[in-house]
Amino acid sequence: MRRIEEVLDGAEKICITGHIHPDGDCVGSCLGLYNYIREVRPDLSVTVYLEPFSENFLFLRGADRVDHTYPDAGPADVCLALDCGDKERLGASGKYWDAAKRKVCIDHHVTNTAFGDINQVCPKASSTSEVLFELMEEERITKETAECLYLGIVHDTGVFKHSNTAGRTMAIAGKLLEKGVSSSYIIDETFYKKTFPQNKALGRALASARLLLDGKFIAGAVTADDLRELGLLPRELDGIVDQLRVTSGVCAAAFLYETGEAGQEWKVSLRANDGVDVSRIATLFGGGGHVKAAGCTMHGEWSEIAGQLARLVEKQL
Numbered sequence: 001m002r003r004i005e006e007v008l009d010g011a012e013k014i015c016i017t018g019h020i021h022p023d024g025d026c027v028g029s030c031l032g033l034y035n036y037i038r039e040v041r042p043d044l045s046v047t048v049y050l051e052p053f054s055e056n057f058l059f060l061r062g063a064d065r066v067d068h069t070y071p072d073a074g075p076a077d078v079c080l081a082l083d084c085g086d087k088e089r090l091g092a093s094g095k096y097w098d099a100a101k102r103k104v105c106i107d108h109h110v111t112n113t114a115f116g117d118i119n120q121v122c123p124k125a126s127s128t129s130e131v132l133f134e135l136m137e138e139e140r141i142t143k144e145t146a147e148c149l150y151l152g153i154v155h156d157t158g159v160f161k162h163s164n165t166a167g168r169t170m171a172i173a174g175k176l177l178e179k180g181v182s183s184s185y186i187i188d189e190t191f192y193k194k195t196f197p198q199n200k201a202l203g204r205a206l207a208s209a210r211l212l213l214d215g216k217f218i219a220g221a222v223t224a225d226d227l228r229e230l231g232l233l234p235r236e237l238d239g240i241v242d243q244l245r246v247t248s249g250v251c252a253a254a255f256l257y258e259t260g261e262a263g264q265e266w267k268v269s270l271r272a273n274d275g276v277d278v279s280r281i282a283t284l285f286g287g288g289g290h291v292k293a294a295g296c297t298m299h300g301e302w303s304e305i306a307g308q309l310a311r312l313v314e315k316q317l
């Protein structure tokens with residue numbers, strides 16, 4: 001695919017969706033594409049379906065029009081799955097995907113299973129937002145579309161600091177800035193700003209952290225009780241694992257939070273420094289992601305899970 005317009009050919013009804021627990025890149029890419037299609041093809045009917053996401057993203061154009069209720073809807077001519085590595089991660093949107101006449105997957109996960117009829121998967125790209133930029137006609141990207149894509153890139157690169165930040169990423173970010181995007185607003189208000197309970201959760205994760213493998217692996221956790229007490233939702237825990245990863249001497253980090261649904265079930269976020277591929281570890285437990293950032297769900301005592309992960313990290317050292 002060279003241009004997004006190609007896959008819209010002959011279609012009237014378009015559906016856009018992304019992965020469960022939508023993060024900045026997922027929301028930014030879905031809304032960026034939504035705004036772009038409304039600009040270049042105002043004749044089409046377009047709906048975005050996503051799970052509820054951080055209120056920090058609500059300023060993006062179109063955020064208030066995202067459908068979080070997953071109503072029954074007739075088949076779309078084209079369904080686009082963004083920032084999603086496999087069909088299961090579409091969650092409740094899977095029904096729109098199954099029903100769609102043309103299924104298009106646009107993504108950057110190295111573990112992507114190419115589950116679309118058309119797959120535009122670029123593991124070297126920092127973010128799905130970056131992949132989308134390359135598929136758009138630059139002149140037709142409005143300030144509002146640019147804000148969405150810029151936010152996606154900022155979040156998936158950890159503000160241009162992760163190793164997925166290439167020269168091309170910076171060049172694209174520069175072009176988006178020239179569209180009038182307020183970089184400092186997006187970086188401060190949507191990435192760095194934390195509520196008091198979020199900072200307390202970071203504190204608990206750091207206080208619980210254990211160093212394993214002679215300081216080469218770190219793991220920290222927050223329990224379902226912590227989350228209840230602090231009144232936090234899982235989607236408010238972004239960034240904690242990144243603080244664990246920058247502990248000096250560490251090759252890989254894990255942050256676990258207990259999902260309320262079933263006792264002793266943990267969502268595990270993994271991050272690697274040079275020399276470790278955490279996507280391989282996450283895949284062993286039915287998850288996936290990128291070489292340096294991946295996730296999965298695991299069961300048991302969290303300290304045992306940490307030990308199990310440490311042994312897998314050790315094998316790669």
Ligand code: AMP
Pocket residue numbers: 019085089268269270286287288289290293294295296297
């Ligand atoms: P997280 O740990 O949620 O910050 O996710 C890190 C990266 O791994 C993101 O790109 C996610 O999309 C991906 N990821 C997280 N959990 C899973 C999972 N269970 N299956 C596939 N990919 C995942």
Ligand code: MN
Pocket residue numbers: 019023024025026083
């Ligand atoms: Mn994502």
Ligand code: MN
Pocket residue numbers: 025026083108126127128156
């Ligand atoms: Mn992404």
